[in-house]
Structure formats: structure tokens, C-alpha cells
Amino acid sequence: MMELIQTQLPNALYTMFCVFAAIAALGVVSLKNPVSAAFCLIMVLLNVSGIFAFQQANFVAAVQVLVYAGAIMVLFMFVIMLLSIESVAHDYPESKLLIIAPVILAFVFLCTMVIVLIHGHASPQQGNYTVEAIQQNGGNIRVVSEVMFSDYILPFQIVGALLMFAVVGAITLAKRRMD
Amino acid sequence: MDKIGDHYVLQALILSAVLFSIGLGGIMIRRNLIALLMCIELMLTAVNISFVSFARANHDINGQLMVFFIVTVAAAESAIGLGLLIALYRNLKEVGTAKLSALKE
Incomplete structure (x- = not known):
């Protein structure tokens, strides 16, 4: 009994993360109140972080919680609180066709993706970073940081500059008026 | 040829497809800019799941x-x-x- 729990518990947890993420995503697109939708999005991001942790992507899982579920969603909540709730009336289109057609379109897209994924083949070219190799080289975060500060040093700098431009742009846009 | 990755990877890739299509449908249905931004975040998250899953399936760290x-x-x-x-x-x-039609007139 104990053994069965130990082998089946990770799989059950993983499936639970997936199902909860999908349900919360439905909440994001269907809930009218933006605060509830934002909380659903936080649920999606936390569950996705759990999925990353299961796939031994520790650094990405931590970034997902800190930056996405933390910083970005706090920004969202802040703006939602700043605006009035009444301003989000007339959210859905009036005609039923404009709701049903996108749903059908998205469903067809989903079916195509699932068929492609189920019948897809694994890539013939496999990289060097197996789970064991990453463990031997000092764990996920160490390996990620070594690659980030050697191969990806230029993109890293560019992304830093991008963040600074975004901050300046956001302040300029949100300022009351230019003098 | 073998299938893509193991059990975990396939499940995560299907979740990624589900989240992406939910976000896509939301972008087409909603008429409110906050909701549109949240749907964009949803689609970006779906892409992130794909990247991590394929990185795991191909034993690659770049994802x-x-x-x-x-x-x-x-x-x-x-x-x-x-x-x-x-x-x-x-x-x-x-x-x-x-x-939002100021540029049309």
C-alpha cells in the first residue's frame, strides 16, 4: 500500500497540476470580474510552476513564481484596482455567432495540435544535458547559469537594456502629461 | 521512430496546446483590454511549457x-x-x- 502511494503520488500530483491549470485557464477567459480572472491566472501560473519543477527545471520554476505570479500579476492587480470595475462592461460581443465561431476555431486548433503531438516523432538529435549529466555538473541552476553567462551573454545584456527601455516607456506613457 | 519524450512530456505538451487554444479563443472573444493582456500572458505561458518539455525530451538546456x-x-x-x-x-x-478607432478617422 505504502509503495503504491509512493509510486503513484507523483503521477497523480502531476495530473492534478495539469487539470487545475486548464480549469483555471478557462476561468481566466470566461470570468467577467477582472479580479477573479487575475486570481485564476495566478492559479494557472503556480500550477505551471509545479509542472516545471516536476520536469527538473528548477530555475525556471522559481522564476515563474517570483517574476510571473509575483511581479507581473501584482502589476495587473494594481492596474485593475486603479481602474473602476464598471469600465469593463460590454465585455463580450452581443451576437452569439461572435462567441461560438472563436470557440469552434480554438477547438479545431486544439485538435490539430493534439493530433500532431500524439503522432509526432522524437528528435533524432539528442543533446548532452541528460538528467544525470546535469546532476553531475552541479544541478540545474548551476548548469543554466553557466550557459547563460557564456553562450547567452549578449542576449542577456540586450534583455537588460530592453527592461530599462520598458520602464522608461511605461513611466512616459502613464505620466499625466508631458511638460 | 519513438514518440516524443516520456509520459510527463506528452502530458505537458497537451496542456500547453490546451492553454494556448484557450488563450487564443479568449483573445477573439473578449472586448476588454485587461482580459486581452491576460490572455496574451496565458499564451506565453503555454509556449514556456512547450519549451521546457521539449528541452527535457531532447536532453537540451537551451529551452x-x-x-x-x-x-x-x-x-x-x-x-x-x-x-x-x-x-x-x-x-x-x-x-x-x-x-479604439482614433486612427481610423
Whole structure:
């Protein structure tokens, strides 16, 4: 009994993360109140972080919680609180066709993706970073940081500059008026 | 040829497809800029799941680096988007897409 729990518990947890993420995503697109939708999005991001942790992507899982579920969603909540709730009336289109057609379109897209994924083949070219190799080289975060500060040093700098431009742009846009 | 990855990877890839199509449907249905931005975040998250899963399936670390950069760009994008939203609300007193026709006239 104990053994069965130990082998089946990770799989059950993983499936639970997936199902909860999908349900919360439905909440994001269907809930009218933006605060509830934002909380659903936080649920999606936390569950996705759990999925990353299961796939031994520790650094990405931590970034997902800190930056996405933390910083970005706090920004969202802040703006939602700043605006009035009444301003989000007339959210859905009036005609039923404009709701049903996108749903059908998205469903067809989903079916195509699932068929492609189920019948897809694994890539013939496999990289060097197996789970064991990453463990031997000092764990996920160490390996990620070594690659980030050697191969990806230029993109890293560019992304830093991008963040600074975004901050300046956001302040300029949100300022009351230019003098 | 073998199938893509193991059990975990396939499940995560299907979740990624589900989240992406939910976000896509939401973008087409909703008429409210906050909801549109949240749907964009949903689609970006779906892409992140794909990157991490394929990185695991192919024993490659570059996918995880890509996720880091995507998260950074998403942070910049939502900061700019919400700044635009506040500027828009100040001028129009609402955040729906129906009144966004100033460039048409």
C-alpha cells in the first residue's frame, strides 16, 4: 500500500497540476470580474510552476513564481484596482455567432495540435544535458547559469537594456502629461 | 521512430496546446483590454511549457534559457501594455476595444 502511494503520488500530483491549470485557464477567459480572472491566472501560473519543477527545471520554476505570479500579476492587480470595475462592461460581443465561431476555431486548433503531438516523432538529435549529466555538473541552476553567462551573454545584456527601455516607456506613457 | 519524450512530456505538451487554444479563443472573444493582456500572458505561458518539455525530451538546456528570456520580455510587455491601458483610460474613461478607432478617422 505504502509503495503504491509512493509510486503513484507523483503521477497523480502531476495530473492534478495539469487539470487545475486548464480549469483555471478557462476561468481566466470566461470570468467577467477582472479580479477573479487575475486570481485564476495566478492559479494557472503556480500550477505551471509545479509542472516545471516536476520536469527538473528548477530555475525556471522559481522564476515563474517570483517574476510571473509575483511581479507581473501584482502589476495587473494594481492596474485593475486603479481602474473602476464598471469600465469593463460590454465585455463580450452581443451576437452569439461572435462567441461560438472563436470557440469552434480554438477547438479545431486544439485538435490539430493534439493530433500532431500524439503522432509526432522524437528528435533524432539528442543533446548532452541528460538528467544525470546535469546532476553531475552541479544541478540545474548551476548548469543554466553557466550557459547563460557564456553562450547567452549578449542576449542577456540586450534583455537588460530592453527592461530599462520598458520602464522608461511605461513611466512616459502613464505620466499625466508631458511638460 | 519513438514518440516524443516520456509520459510527463506528452502530458505537458497537451496542456500547453490546451492553454494556448484557450488563450487564443479568449483573445477573439473578449472586448476588454485587461482580459486581452491576460490572455496574451496565458499564451506565453503555454509556449514556456512547450519549451521546457521539449528541452527535457531532447536532453537540451537551451529551452530553459529561452523561457528565462520569454519571461523577461513578457514582464516588459505587460509593463508597457498596462501603461498604455492607464493612458487610454485617462482619455476615454473605459478600456474596451470598441472605442479604439482614433486612427481610423
